[in-house]
Amino acid sequence: MLVEAAVEAVLRYGPEVDMAQVAAVAGVSKPVLYRYFADKAELWLAVGEHVAQLVVAEIVPVVARVRAERELVSATIDAYLTAIGANPDLYRFLVHQSGLPGMAHLVANAARTVATELARAVGDRLRALGLDAGPAEPWAYGMVGMVQSVGDWWIRHDRPISRAALTEYLTTLLWHGLEGVRASADLSPLHIQGDARERA
Template sequence: MNSVDASVNTRHDGRRGRWADHREQRRAELTTAAIEAIRELGPEIGMESIAAHAGVSKPVLYRYFADKSQLWQAVGQQGAAFAIAAIGPAVAAVREERDVIHAAIDAYLAHIEADPHLYLFVVHQPGIARARDVVAEVIDTVASGLASILGDRLRALGLDTGPALPWAYGVVGYVQTTADWWLRRQKPISRAALSDYLTTLLWSGVSGIKAAADLPGGLAVTGR
């Protein structure tokens, strides 16, 4: 390749890189606008209303998102980041194990209570082709963190850490399912009461690990 060809290719790559950067920035802006529209107009909003709220035409919106499924994925990823950002600081602020459980539950409930339209758009969106399930990704992230906590507790007791991950997924699924019922039913009980109810049941399980290990046929001591 001569110097002229190299120069042409460099300019071409530069333009392509700038276009890719512009496209990602524009997608991010439209995703933010879509979230604002969902919060204002509700979870059943259509693409036309989202485009109007963003100040663009539908063809322009479809230039960046081929269909509603792609927009749902982008909104879902941002919504997942919001949820994790809400739970992390709340958990980090406490040290006692029961308080960690309560803080995580209450932070999650507070988050979906404050942003119900976005939650419902992401979790209960019919007719969406989910090439990437952002809801499952959030569950994976939270469950992995909880599994680490449970694994440390089991290890400290000299017990088998094998149950940590399935227990973590069970806990996260339990809280998410109950929280979903609570929000869809227009919060039939207070958030404080629900947080306490869920914490009490879950803490009974966590605090019962040692007791279970002391029973005949209880958790095995493996040192793993």
Template sequence: MTSGAVSTGPRRDPGRRRALLEAADRVIQKEGPEASMAAIAAEAGISKPILYRHFGDKSGLYQALAERHARKLIEGIQLEFSRSGSVRERTRSTIDTYLASISANLHLYRFLMHRASAEDTATHSAMSTMIREVSRELAEVIIAEGRLEDRTRAYVWGHAVVGMVQTAGDWWLDHAGEVPREAVVDGLVDLILGGLPAASGGRVLELFQEPRTQR
């Protein structure tokens, strides 16, 4: 490329990019899943073509939003489950953190999980990758702390638990005015910690019996 050439790809100004994503967040939080690119551009004080120029296209903006918020959610979940204490305490705080996060960012969650994922394959892939990452980490915890040598079963459990919590969370968002968050958390914890040891074929796993020692 010569010195006088102009790049046609997305611009790489981190500060400006962050400001545009924050503008998108504000619009989505106000307008929900139906938030338009025109409204986001107006909130940022720019035109739609300039908005697209920063992200390549609409898909680029969706992916940037998905990565930004998936990372925050994963970090929050990792923090809770890495704390010391019994597995019940950590499981409870992790599920509670997840439900609190999606309810506090309801419009954004529905935008990314339903609207953007439905119309953009790359965004769907980004959100699916986030879910798989959490599932994989849970499986590794089951193996490391529960001493379950059957890696296949651990990964089946990890994905099943994460899928169950996600689906229960979606249901709860539609009934949050009727069902306390604590009831959903307690129900999921009881099901997870009661069901997995039984599924182990009668073996008593340390994961479900002993408090985690501080490392």
């Protein structure tokens, strides 16, 4: 209840919300807050964990459906941008409190959860193409890191372009990379050797 009240206070008062405002939204006194949370940092970490779980809950089911179709890559990106764009003040709150011990760890854990799921999906696809699945994990972390970084830019700059446009830009970039892998898999060893002879 108190964590939900703190989330509501962030939405109502913005990322620089204070404990008095949280107490007012919760309908309790500040001493009651401190009875459940040792200090403000502990409450903020609880809020951070709650928000991170909400983001992961939005994205992981979509990632689980990722295949080689462009639309599903787009859906994964859109799920993340939707999650952070729906409540930008909560995202700004996490960034504002990122210096708290443990907050960066929470964000990293959320990213790791998504990357692990994405690595599984990408690995399955690579194996289906008869390719080494070794690159799946670094690629997944790279993709998550890129989308996370661009999403951060998007929120920090008050969403200067539409979510749909940003999703399309990122999808185009990532999809061409994945398509390149598939295209190289379609080259037979004979074809590759023939090209090498021509270049010689």
